[in-house]
Amino acid sequence: MDTWQHTTVLLNEAVAALLGDSFTKPDQTYVDATFGRGGHSRLILSQIDAASRLVAFDKDPEAVAVANAIEDERFSIRHQGFAAISELPGSSVAGVLLDLGVSSPQIDNPARGFSFRGDGPLDMRMDTTRGQSAADWLATAEVGRIAEVIRDFGEERFALPIAKAIVARRQERGPVSTTAELAQLVAGSVKTREPGQDPATRTFQALRIFVNAELEELQQALEASLDILQPGGRLVAISFHSLEDRIVKQFIARHSREAFDRRAPFARGEPTRLRAIARVRPTSAEVQANPRARSAIMRVAERTAA
Template sequence: MNAPLVHTTVLLHEAVEALLGGPLGARGCFVDGTFGRGGHSRRVLAQLDAGARLIAFDKDPQAVAEARRIQAEDPRLEICHEGFRHLDELPAGSASGVLLDLGVSSPQIDEAERGFSFRFDGPLDMRMDPTRGQSVADWLATAEMGAIAEVIRDYGEERFAGPIAKAIVARREKQGALARTAELADLVAGAVKTREPGQHPATRTFQAFRIYINAELEELRQALSASLKVLAPGGRLVVISFHSLEDRIVKQFIAEHSKEVYDRRAPFAQPAPMRLVALARVKPGAAEVAANPRARSAVMRVAERTGVPA
């Protein structure tokens, strides 16, 4: 019998401390936009005031099932089987804090049937919600070479995007479409001539396809914009990123809204006030990275919604 897959939450203490450490404290309504396996949510619930509540979002049916087990014991938790772009559906100014942990959970990566990892042979899927949308295998079966190369280059920052895309299409024409993660990993390894020490040649390609098939960057932009609407004055925005594409979006978003905006068409008008105050950029400590190597690339950014708390 296989042991249950366990997820170690990155920056657990730091994230929850930042989320609940604002002027609003542990009162009101908080949002965990990426429930995962509930590491952050459990700790938030343990520290929330009795009358507070936590709304969690997740696309993954397994994550939703885990959240419902917690909800049965703690009705302050509400779970939504949706991605965090649906933050926009919450009432304006209703949230005391929003937490987004953008990492893929260990059970998702380590379960071969989900198709996220080149380390295990499984169906080439990679959908966060396997009940909706198109799998990577389905997309690669018909996608044009230029589109495949663009995804690998833009979302994987892979300099061998062209040769990899060419190899995928050639394989499709000769032997049929790719269907397994091992097939893709072997094909990419043959097309990538050099790679950083200690990194599998398919790392960037798998990242690119996962980001694309789940529209992760587009959803992140939508959720960040929605957070400005739903956060109450004094509410905290806490985002944990795991690669440079995500972190760049978060960094630029906070910077954009942490300054007054002047209308060049009306130079004498009062500027629009800044909407966020950047508070912190946090990296995992050496001890956490040693205990959980997946934490090494994590970056947490914290900002606070401007205004006078109620």
Template sequence: MDGTWQHTTVLLNEAVVALVTKPEGTYVDATFGRGGHSRLILSRLAPQGRLVAFDKDPDAVAEANTIEDIRFSIRHQGFAALGELEGGSISGVLMDLGVSSPQIDNAARGFSFRNDGPLDMRMDPTRGESAAQWLATASIEQMTEVFRDYGEERFAFQVAKAIAARRQERGPLATTAELAQLVAGAVKTREPGQDPATRTFQALRIFINAELEELQEALEASLHVLHPEGRLVVISFHSLEDRIVKQFIAKHSRDEVDRRAPFAPPKPMKLKAIERVKPTAQEIAANPRSRSAVMRVAERTSA
């Protein structure tokens, strides 16, 4: 691991305790990151246990390849590919939806408004369109929609208009500092302690990486791959993600009635909600980036 950018795994023990109920089972770390959860999962598995990890980030895959354990394998894919695994073969799926500290702290990745770097924001910088490329051509309407829907930014239109004006006057934005400075001029008020660029940067990252769409696909895939009593453990870091996870678990934790056939027996629930966990005060003090985390745990039923 690069010694410059260290990552502290959030809710490490809580997540692994909730996940690993059968040490001989096969588990999925759907977002490997820098491997904190994966390494602890492996320490809890029996010799016949297995762990499959997914990650889009080439740096994360490189880190995963340093793990010398025949029970472990890594896939250079987003976790929506979870559905490619054999149905009913998995004892537990863990999704840690946070951006890893090395991604944030490495200015070259373009995720942070605190460190100047190229305006990229792709989890996999070898594929797809960067934030700078999208902002160079997006209309005011498109930008407003992204900033509003993915960043919950009250000044979405003002930010979009400022970007469009800057484009016309001096050309497209190229760096994170340029964008942060522009947003600071367009956002008139902000919550105490929050940088004016926070919501815009969040919105761009979510949009560029299709994070919410991938989360929804991965959650649906988890129903396919988990066997009865298999655990689904999801750690979210903002309300948009947590709302999707909460609603997904709630939807599948009740019997489903087909309104088109009101006299037919309801389809039995597919999940059982287990618990909701927040970081302790001690963890937040030691790692302030954990303060917004919410972990939800559910169990696959026999339906």
């Protein structure tokens, strides 16, 4: 049984945007590229016809275990990151959904090491069966590299003092191994912080993004969506911080307008491959009921026939 509960953000809005008018068409394939705890997947399954299919992906073994409990012949789960949607056949998919948030069970369970609110091992891997944990990386990384990661992925202006504190601690007493230890080190290095924000917020975000290669995988998945979506197919992406949203926004913008070569102004540009549909934020009622929804931005685009 899954002890940790999750409330899906923009549930109805995302599924309505994903299905568009295509839910009236039989025999379609949809992709939930980030299954999480299955809120989106279950609603999609309740609305598509008996001949359609839903393929879900997730790195997290706990999420895959939840997905395996779904008894529906139209549904399948793959224990893979969402960049693996590239393995699907070209022009075979009617909709791709990317919910880029960390699920509440990952945040709330101290054993996963995602949060500074409880003490646990400093892991942060979405897929606990492979890869290097945050603690393992911090045990050997150089000051400059640690500062670069915290600055670039956390937009943290005190990245260098934080990195120096981590390495100094490593040299004096051994590597940082728990979330509480890291949060305490960061708090001692950050001079000022926005009201209401914990000093460790940006550092924890940065390490999580880095350990899981989240931004690289997002770029790969977006590019893959162009190949697997059929004309009229929908791309729906829900972001929770500016780095993700910027990548999604720029990707949709880049493929929603013809690209002209300035050196050859009379040459024909590359045809557009997407049409921007919508930008949606949670309602005030949703944010009040689920504060973790407050930073969410959903962008929707449609694959053109080009």
